[in-house]
Amino acid sequence: MATGFSASVLNAGDFEYDFPCTECQEHGLNSEAVYFCQQCYSQFCGLCVKQHDRFYQKHPIIGTEKNETWGKVKSTCKMHPGEEMTVFCSDHRQTCCVTCQKELHGQCQLLQHTSPKLPPRPSSVKIGETNVNAQCDLFPLKQKHDESQMKPWEICAVSDNQVAISTERKAILFFNVNNSKLKMDRKLKLFHDCDHVSYLADQLYVASNRTVYQYTLTGQRVRKMDGWDMWGFALNPDGNRLYITDFDNNRLLTADMHGRGLAILADEDIKGPTGVCVSPCGKVFVCGSHFGTIIQIDSEGKHKLSIQATKEDRVSSPLSVYFDIRTSSLLVGQSDDADLLVLILK
Known part of the structure; x- marks a missing residue:
């Protein structure tokens, strides 16, 4: 525990x-x-x-x-004192003020104005499914001169055309993606397991057992934070908060980036929490695998705001959830379904 x-x-x-x-x-x-x-x-x-x-x-x-x-x-900009951080740049995965947007993000394509208010559960949820066996390029994760495979655990985007994959062989693999084709770029060898990987503002966050490590993209360790039983974790867009799902104890843990505990949320609807994700506006979504629920939590991790989807919405045993900014939808992966469930929030 x-x-x-x-x-x-x-x-x-x-x-x-x-x-x-x-x-x-x-x-x-x-x-x-x-x-x-x-x-x-x-x-x-x-x-x-x-x-x-x-x-x-x-x-x-x-x-x-x-x-x-x-x-x-509201937080204000360090480069432009007095101006509020009201814009989120998905290209750089960071918040900024309007002046920063004009001066530094003029070429960025995915900019979204954030809102301090979190919406209640939508009056309707549009449901769809997409087949995860769609045609794509396959890249065998095998070591050179070694027939044993490096099983992938988790994947995250580090740019518009590159992804990072955590593997069971204590390594992070970087692939360039072009026209659905994968090309191996480089491998980052670490000294610990790589159960989960996430990216934010030129930094990699890698989970290993009870510890989250922060690295630069070149592999230099910045810090480590430990002390949790975790299934998965997510970062808020400002990079100052961690959300950790504690599956065994049915809890969502929230900590700052120095590992200090901020909140512990145990709720009757959060049973067997698995996947967790955060939207660019700071909305937190958690999978409750036991009851088949997708729950929205406040950004401080202290209160349940709403149940976004249930078994009536075809949610059965969710393991992972991802917020797609382009379609304002939740992509849900489930243990008993080969299709990816798409919940479009209205």
């Missing part, structure tokens, strides 16, 4: 605070907020709140002991 959260951090870099100081952000600084003004609707560090109190002595202030009641304060 998971006894808690722990972490070993190497070259952690700048801290990503769950509650950043609003005033510091507007001046390009990075500090943790310890106070919230209910009238200004802003978060303040210890220094900034003193300046605030000089001018607004009668404003109601609450501390961290009640931070669950703080309002949702």
Whole structure:
């Protein structure tokens, strides 16, 4: 059983605070907020709140002991202080402000304006199926001079034309994809198992047993986070939160990128959680394999928002789920079905 959260951090870099100081952000600084003004609707560090109190002595202030009641304060851009991070670039898999969009993402094709609100369950779910045995190129995963196969575990896209595949042989394989043809590019040999792999903002995240490792694309280890029983995991678009499915204990665990526990969600509809994914807008979807459900969770990992699909929608034993930004749909892989279930959210 998971006894808690722990972490070993190497070259952690700048801290990503769950509650950043609003005033510091507007001046390009990075500090943790310890106070919230209910009238200004802003978060303040210890220094900034003193300046605030000089001018607004009668404003109601609450501390961290009640931070669950703080309002949702949007993150602002470090390059352009004061501008909110309201755009998600799927090409670079990162959020940015409108100015960054114009200056740095002018050639990017997949840009989406994010919304701070998560929608309720759609009034209808359009269901479809696609055959996963569609015609495609096959590439045998065999070592040179070795007849034993390297069984693939998981796949993720690292660019528009390249994918990374985790294998049972403690390696990540990179393939270039062109016109449905696969061409081996390179192999990243690691010292641990590679059960799951995910990509975000030029970084690889690889799960091995109870540990998630963060690597650069060249294989340099950045940090490791451990202490969980996990089936699968997903990253939020901002790269500051991990969602981990704990199958044996029927829980969704949420942690920051330093391995610190943020939330544990155990719900009657989350039985046998397997796959988990996050949309570019931060919507979290979890597979409940025992009851055949797809559940939407709030971005903090604390509350169930809705049941998006059930057995009535042909969900039976879901193992994996992926949000397709192009069609605004959920792609669900199931253990007892050779077809991929497509749930188009309306």
